[in-house]
Amino acid sequence: MRDVNHRVSKEIVKFAIKNGVSTIGLEDLTGIRESTISKIPKKNRYNYSSWAFRQLQSFIEYKAREDPAYTSQTCNRCNHISKNNRSRLNFKCGICGYENNADLNGAMNIEHRTRDFRYTLESHGCLSATQTNA
Ligand SMILES: [Zn+2]
Known part of the structure; x- marks a missing residue:
């Protein structure tokens, strides 16, 4: 389960980054895999599946x-x-061919994500006009 959660959380975070997602929401689907769950003794079912979900959640947060x-x-x-996009100080995209200094490319990614996150906060009314002008 730990290995599966590692792989699933990695893919979720990768997907979120690739698609410019700034917030990841998780719904506890504990008990959804009835065929797997039925192999676990009844008294352990809730603990087992909720433990697995909490682990997945913490892996996603960590990643x-x-x-x-x-x-x-x-x-x-x-x-x-x-990983192949970066070679030491140089960044070159294997898909679109974009080239830049690797640190500059990384800094621009952080800047974009910060803007996206700020936009999300603003659009949900989490930042006031005073804060947004600061
Ligand atoms: Zn590219």
């Missing part, structure tokens, strides 16, 4: 926070993520 690793691997132009 979303360690995002700078992806920041340096993400193309600032097309959002393609690959």
Whole structure:
């Protein structure tokens, strides 16, 4: 389960970055896999599946926070993520061919995400006019 959660959380965070998603919402679907759940003794079912869900949630949070690793691997132009995009100080996208200094590309990604996040907060009324002008 730990291995599955690692892979699933990695893909979720990768998908979110690639698609410019600034907020990841999780719904607890504990108990949805009845065929798997039925193999677990009844008294352990809730604990087992909710534990797995909490682990997935914490992995997603952790991977979303360690995002700078992806920041340096993400193309600032097309959002393609690959380790191969970066070679030491140079960034070159394997999909669109965009080239730049690797740190500059990473910094531009952080700037875009900060703007997106700020826009999301503003559009939900979480930042007041005073704060947005600061
Ligand atoms: Zn690209």
